Amino acid sequence: MRCPLRAKALQYPDRSFLISASESISFLEADLRCAGYQAALADAGFLPGSRFPILLPVSPDAVCLLFACLRQKITLCPINLRLPEGRIQELLGFLDSENLYRELPTLGNEYVGDAEVDPAQMATLLFTSGSSGRPKLVPHRLDHHLSSAFSANAFAPLTADDRWLCSLPFYHVGGLAILFRCVLAGAAVAFPEAGQGLVASIRSLSPTHLSLVPTQLIRLLREGTPEGLKRILLGGAPVPERLIAQAKSAGLPLATSYGMTETASQIASTLPEEEVKGAGRVMPHAEVKISAEGEIWIKGDSVSDAFVDAEGWLHSGDRGRVEEGVLYVEGRMDRQFISGGENIQPEQIEQALMNLPGISQAVVRPQDDEEFGQRPVAWVDAEWQEEWEQELRSVLPGYMLPVRYEKLPDGVGLKPTLKALVKSKPEGKS
Numbered sequence: 001m002r003c004p005l006r007a008k009a010l011q012y013p014d015r016s017f018l019i020s021a022s023e024s025i026s027f028l029e030a031d032l033r034c035a036g037y038q039a040a041l042a043d044a045g046f047l048p049g050s051r052f053p054i055l056l057p058v059s060p061d062a063v064c065l066l067f068a069c070l071r072q073k074i075t076l077c078p079i080n081l082r083l084p085e086g087r088i089q090e091l092l093g094f095l096d097s098e099n100l101y102r103e104l105p106t107l108g109n110e111y112v113g114d115a116e117v118d119p120a121q122m123a124t125l126l127f128t129s130g131s132s133g134r135p136k137l138v139p140h141r142l143d144h145h146l147s148s149a150f151s152a153n154a155f156a157p158l159t160a161d162d163r164w165l166c167s168l169p170f171y172h173v174g175g176l177a178i179l180f181r182c183v184l185a186g187a188a189v190a191f192p193e194a195g196q197g198l199v200a201s202i203r204s205l206s207p208t209h210l211s212l213v214p215t216q217l218i219r220l221l222r223e224g225t226p227e228g229l230k231r232i233l234l235g236g237a238p239v240p241e242r243l244i245a246q247a248k249s250a251g252l253p254l255a256t257s258y259g260m261t262e263t264a265s266q267i268a269s270t271l272p273e274e275e276v277k278g279a280g281r282v283m284p285h286a287e288v289k290i291s292a293e294g295e296i297w298i299k300g301d302s303v304s305d306a307f308v309d310a311e312g313w314l315h316s317g318d319r320g321r322v323e324e325g326v327l328y329v330e331g332r333m334d335r336q337f338i339s340g341g342e343n344i345q346p347e348q349i350e351q352a353l354m355n356l357p358g359i360s361q362a363v364v365r366p367q368d369d370e371e372f373g374q375r376p377v378a379w380v381d382a383e384w385q386e387e388w389e390q391e392l393r394s395v396l397p398g399y400m401l402p403v404r405y406e407k408l409p410d411g412v413g414l415k416p417t418l419k420a421l422v423k424s425k426p427e428g429k430s
Helices: 004-011 027-043 060-071 085-094 142-155 173-185 198-205 214-223 241-249 346-354 387-393
Strands: 016-019 024-026 051-055 075-079 122-128 136-141 163-165 188-190 209-212 231-234 254-260 265-269 280-282 286-290 295-300 314-323 326-332 337-339 342-344 362-369 373-380 404-407
Touching: 004 027, 004 173, 016 027, 016 060, 024 027, 027 060, 051 085, 060 075, 060 173, 075 085, 122 142, 122 173, 136 142, 142 173, 142 265, 163 173, 163 198, 173 188, 173 209, 173 254, 173 265, 198 214, 209 214, 214 231, 214 241, 241 254, 241 346, 254 280, 265 286, 280 286, 286 314, 326 346, 337 362, 337 373, 342 346, 346 362, 346 373, 346 387
Parallel strands: 016 188, 051 075, 075 122, 163 188, 163 209, 209 231, 231 254, 373 404
Antiparallel strands: 016 024, 122 136, 254 265, 265 280, 280 326, 286 295, 295 314, 314 326, 337 342, 362 373
């Protein structure tokens, strides 16, 4: 098939595709730049089927490089450029590679090359860690990414007049999903300046669409409510009910979603005009069923083949339920623990904590206890307040109340994980 970027360069040659504070690159200009990266890859000796590990920035040129890799049948392996050197070397070991590009290659001479791509080719290898913190490689064919994007655009139409702010990195599947949705729709991708705040980026680039995790939405509400947005796609972490209500009351076009690296982004979502219920309805390209143990199983055209069972089902590791066609995600299967004979799902406590005023991030994990076996302890991004206890008792049974609280350490990022806390022993309020 023809490369989607080449197809749009022929259809909309002068339409803006990649927009930043310093430049606006048309589909045709992006296609020519892509050809230059094809020349660079060929000159560097990359053969079809080879892997290309790179510390990939969020930039217009990174998009052109992605499509050059697709045309050259090279598998792009984007690595988080903010990781410490030891971690980067560990990930290179998983890739069986000693070579790493720390910056984008220099553009080669004009090189038209082949603009054909194979939907079955291995397009990306992405790292994910889930709740365990252990790195895992997720391979995706090109048709996985395209299926996800086609389905997303059919579910919530994206037009050639729209502009999506690229606020997620390309080593996350959510960042790549923005690119594929936009190129298929002929929409533009807008790139914030380094260090620029979310509201400032929105004001300077005028996007119609955003992809955010809950922490980013909290910051957006604190900085000011922007205008001109058609859709804010929220995912990547549990969403506090208080935050949804606050965003809706501020008039933000919020849409919740559920997906994972293994599914090439979202497989369930809501629409801004709908009442937010759970993660939303299952999208056209996917099927969901709940196992006898309560686990969410997923089948679909965007699911990585590396993790499915003999019947094609991905066992997500998430606990959930489906009611009236709506998917509700209740937490990780592997995080449940038992306290005094009672099953505890940490995400339920985290949700209750994040519904308290002043708390936007919470992580709960078990602590060994001689009497009860294990008890819940909590990290939050605020100093302990006595009134929390009474409010929590109104929504949680006594055995779910954390026995200790500690403030989250600095630098845990937008999605705090158990790995960031596993070596830390809470010493706060008990």
